[in-house]
Amino acid sequence: MVETKPRIVRFDRVQKSYDGETLVIKDLNLDIEAGEFLTMLGPSGSGKTTCLMMLAGFEPATYGEIYLNDQPINHVAPHRRSIGMVFQNYALFPHMTVAENLAFPLQVRKVPKPDIRVKVERILDMVRLSGFESRQPAQLSGGQQQRVAVARALVFEPALVLMDEPLGALDKNLREEMQYEIKRIHDNLGITVIYVTHDQSEALTMSSRIAVFNDGVIQQLATPSVLYEEPENAFVAQFIGENNRLRGKVASVDGDYCEVVLRDGATVRALKVNVSGKGASTCLSLRPERVAIEPNGQAEENVLNGRVEELIYLGDHIRARLTVAGEDEFIVKVPNAPRHASLSEGTWIQLAWAAEDCRALDASGKEAAPA
Amino acid sequence: MPTPTDDVMRTADGTPLKISLQRALVRSRLRALLLVLPLLAFVLVFFLFPIGHMLFRSVDNRIVGSVLPRTAVAIQDWDPDRAKLPDEAVFEALVRDIQAAFKDRTLGRVGRRLNYEKPGMSSLFRKSGRGAARITGAPYRDRMIAIDKRWGDSSTWRLIHRESGALTSAYFLAAADLKLSERGAIVRQPEPRRIYLTLFYRTLWMSGLITVLCLLLGYPVSYLLATLPLRISNLLMILVLLPFWTSLLVRTTAWIALLQTEGVLNDIMVFAGLLSEDGRLQMIHNKFGTVVAMVHILLPFMILPLYSVMKTIPPSLMRAARSLGATPFTAFVRVYMPNTVAGVGAGCIMVFILSIGYYITPALVGGRTGTFISNFIALHVGETLNWGLAAALGALLLGLVLALYLIYDRIVGVDNMKLG
Ligand SMILES: Nc1ncnc2c1ncn2[C@@H]1O[C@H](COP(=O)(O)OP(=O)(O)OP(=O)(O)O)[C@@H](O)[C@H]1O
Numbered sequence: 001m002v003e004t005k006p007r008i009v010r011f012d013r014v015q016k017s018y019d020g021e022t023l024v025i026k027d028l029n030l031d032i033e034a035g036e037f038l039t040m041l042g043p044s045g046s047g048k049t050t051c052l053m054m055l056a057g058f059e060p061a062t063y064g065e066i067y068l069n070d071q072p073i074n075h076v077a078p079h080r081r082s083i084g085m086v087f088q089n090y091a092l093f094p095h096m097t098v099a100e101n102l103a104f105p106l107q108v109r110k111v112p113k114p115d116i117r118v119k120v121e122r123i124l125d126m127v128r129l130s131g132f133e134s135r136q137p138a139q140l141s142g143g144q145q146q147r148v149a150v151a152r153a154l155v156f157e158p159a160l161v162l163m164d165e166p167l168g169a170l171d172k173n174l175r176e177e178m179q180y181e182i183k184r185i186h187d188n189l190g191i192t193v194i195y196v197t198h199d200q201s202e203a204l205t206m207s208s209r210i211a212v213f214n215d216g217v218i219q220q221l222a223t224p225s226v227l228y229e230e231p232e233n234a235f236v237a238q239f240i241g242e243n244n245r246l247r248g249k250v251a252s253v254d255g256d257y258c259e260v261v262l263r264d265g266a267t268v269r270a271l272k273v274n275v276s277g278k279g280a281s282t283c284l285s286l287r288p289e290r291v292a293i294e295p296n297g298q299a300e301e302n303v304l305n306g307r308v309e310e311l312i313y314l315g316d317h318i319r320a321r322l323t324v325a326g327e328d329e330f331i332v333k334v335p336n337a338p339r340h341a342s343l344s345e346g347t348w349i350q351l352a353w354a355a356e357d358c359r360a361l362d363a364s365g366k367e368a369a370p371a
Numbered sequence: 372m373p374t375p376t377d378d379v380m381r382t383a384d385g386t387p388l389k390i391s392l393q394r395a396l397v398r399s400r401l402r403a404l405l406l407v408l409p410l411l412a413f414v415l416v417f418f419l420f421p422i423g424h425m426l427f428r429s430v431d432n433r434i435v436g437s438v439l440p441r442t443a444v445a446i447q448d449w450d451p452d453r454a455k456l457p458d459e460a461v462f463e464a465l466v467r468d469i470q471a472a473f474k475d476r477t478l479g480r481v482g483r484r485l486n487y488e489k490p491g492m493s494s495l496f497r498k499s500g501r502g503a504a505r506i507t508g509a510p511y512r513d514r515m516i517a518i519d520k521r522w523g524d525s526s527t528w529r530l531i532h533r534e535s536g537a538l539t540s541a542y543f544l545a546a547a548d549l550k551l552s553e554r555g556a557i558v559r560q561p562e563p564r565r566i567y568l569t570l571f572y573r574t575l576w577m578s579g580l581i582t583v584l585c586l587l588l589g590y591p592v593s594y595l596l597a598t599l600p601l602r603i604s605n606l607l608m609i610l611v612l613l614p615f616w617t618s619l620l621v622r623t624t625a626w627i628a629l630l631q632t633e634g635v636l637n638d639i640m641v642f643a644g645l646l647s648e649d650g651r652l653q654m655i656h657n658k659f660g661t662v663v664a665m666v667h668i669l670l671p672f673m674i675l676p677l678y679s680v681m682k683t684i685p686p687s688l689m690r691a692a693r694s695l696g697a698t699p700f701t702a703f704v705r706v707y708m709p710n711t712v713a714g715v716g717a718g719c720i721m722v723f724i725l726s727i728g729y730y731i732t733p734a735l736v737g738g739r740t741g742t743f744i745s746n747f748i749a750l751h752v753g754e755t756l757n758w759g760l761a762a763a764l765g766a767l768l769l770g771l772v773l774a775l776y777l778i779y780d781r782i783v784g785v786d787n788m789k790l791g
């Protein structure tokens with residue numbers, strides 16, 4: 001990664017428990033570089049908000065140390081950390097106008113009045129809300145409130161901004177518009193953003209790195225493309241994007257590759273990523289778009305038959321659900337081109353894919369809830 | 372069907388949209404009305420009507436006219452501004468009236484009514500009733516004056532003339548420590564009879580003090596209730612509500628047991644050596660006792676609206692303020708407190724209005740110096756039987772409360788008030 005940039009946040013073996021019985025965060029180690037857009041992605045209850053709360057200073061870490069600019073901050077009060085925060089419900093002050101909301105962080109920092117006016121104007125301009133100064137938050141639409149919340153977290157020029165599902169309540173169009181806007185602000189100001197979301201496409205489009213959380217543990221920390229192309233475990237493969245699972249046992253290992261015997265006895269060649277060795281159960285992960293249909297005699301490494309169970313017409317492509325090697329959730333995307341128009345339910349078709357597109361991962365039995 | 376040319380919105384059959392909407396609403400309105408009808412009737416009969424009746428009593432003056440009907444008519448021609456006595460016809464009417472009233476035993480009521488205005492009237496009528504029974508013919512004037520020479524005093528006649536109308540301002544004037552002089556000018560009551568203004572004033576400032584104390588005590592408690600985990604706050608809430616489930620009398624008398632000179636608190640302080648045996652503090656049957664007991668009794672009325680408002684303030688608001696750089700104190704003052712204004716307003720107006728009209732507690736622990744205006748209203752209703760004055764005092768109190776409510780509406784806005 002980028003080695004030259006200084007580290008702004010560091011979680012060092014942080015653990016957190018609310019009730020003294022269960023660990024909500026289990027041994028979190030995370031370094032965040034200045035200028036990054038790091039997204040925390042994970043199912044509900046996986047501890048994302050808890051991480052932000054510990055970083056912002058509203059929850060103490062039960063064990064371990066959090067560093068901000070290489071200074072330990074476990075005993076620094078929240079208002080001294082200078083971290084901008086956008087709350088999930090915006091948390092705008094309902095008794096203040098937009099301008100007063102934005103002036104608040106500057107007033108408590110004793111910024112002179114004329115400077116406050118200038119800064120508030122500039123930030124309003126940046127989030128495209130000029131002219132809304134004297135409105136109350138209740139008189140704004142959801143998207144406008146959200147922009148005010150972002151502006152308020154930025155107006156005092158913090159180097160680090162935390163955003164906890166800031167777009168959760170918005171409709172799809174507004175969401176996309178706001179994603180773009182936040183990204184633009186991040187790029188323009190060069191700030192570090194730690195962003196929490198449930199929405200994987202949001203995470204993939206916005207982030208420089210994504211930390212996938214499950215059960216209080218970071219499952220994988222990588223750039224969006226690495227995360228999608230090279231998931232390291234079954235949870236990540238299942239959680240990010242669409243994924244076909246084939247379960248089986250490793251029959252033999254051969255360098256970076258291994259042979260896997262599926263449930264119905266068929267043998268498949270796959271990339272050896274996260275299996276201990278011969279005899280281990282494994283879960284093969286295969287992206288639907290990497291599966292070819294009716295390979296027409298091309299020499300693919302893996303060729304299997306599948307029965308078409310269900311066809312869903314989606315305009316530009318057709319989603320076909322198949323039964324392959326005893327798994328009836330095998331998805332293939334068929335482009336809506338003339339030569340594929342002949343698919344029909346109940347028929348058998350031939351499928352093929354390359355061994356390098358098929359990743360042998362751990363066989364963790366847990367079903368990852370798709371976001 | 373011809374298409375209407377105006378640009379009014381119409382339904383498919385051509386009726387204007389507004390009218391058919393109205394029709395559709397009428398039914399649901401009627402049903403709503405039916406549902407509230409029993410309550411409406413109840414309020415009307417047992418609340419509005421008695422209040423209206425009371426308000427009327429404060430100006431009602433039909434006694435003189437009904438007991439002395441002939442005199443009331445005859446005296447209209449007399450000019451009270453001249454020093455001359457009324458003529459013989461008026462005296463004849465008076466004699467007839469007194470004779471009739473004496474027989475009906477209603478004479479005492481006129482005497483009592485006029486006695487409010489001028490001491491001695493009661494005895495004058497009692498005496499004249501017996502005397503007039505023996506009068507059989509003219510000259511009426513001389514014979515009446517022979518019975519009591521006050522009949523020869525034009526001030527007596529001015530009073531009768533003034534109070535023979537159907538309405539009077541006398542009760543309201545008395546309630547404001549004023550009266551009409553003989554000549555009809557509004558003057559203050561003599562010094563020893565000025566009590567009501569002091570009482571109104573005391574009621575107001577003590578209610579204000581009670582409200583402020585309730586706010587000071589209730590605010591932190593409500594904050595605690597609203598921020599603690601539900602399990603603990605429910606427990607505390609029960610402690611707050613417990614007094615509600617105990618009889619008011621029990622609570623008040625408990626304060627007597629605590630605060631009286633031979634009471635628990637004094638005993639403890641004497642025992643601890645803080646007070647000497649003869650230096651025991653007088654803490655009850657005075658203003659102090661009233662304020663303490665009433666703060667205790669009214670505190671829940673402050674805590675409940677405060678709590679219900681604070682409960683709705685999301686914790687993220689304070690966190691946002693902190694993350695934006697505010698110290699806990701600044702965050703509290705600039706973000707939390709402004710959001711509790713609705714609760715503060717509701718709680719204060721509730722406690723203030725309740726305490727302004729409070730009766731039982733001041734009556735029990737107020738002694739001579741700690742009683743409220745309502746205690747005097749009760750006195751006039753139950754003991755002196757001067758219902759007119761009681762009604763006037765009540766009406767003034769009602770007016771005061773309404774005025775305060777309007778001022779509150781002006782400043783804070785009633786729609787901002789949250790009672791729970
Ligand atoms: N104040 C609290 N007291 C006790 N337990 C808590 C508290 N806050 C969170 N938890 C628990 O900690 C775990 C992690 O919660 P957290 O809010 O961090 O999840 P999250 O990843 O932000 O979920 P979501 O995506 O739904 O917001 C959950 O199991 C939750 O029940």
Ligand SMILES: [Mg+2]
Binds near residue numbers: 048049
């Ligand atoms: Mg969360």
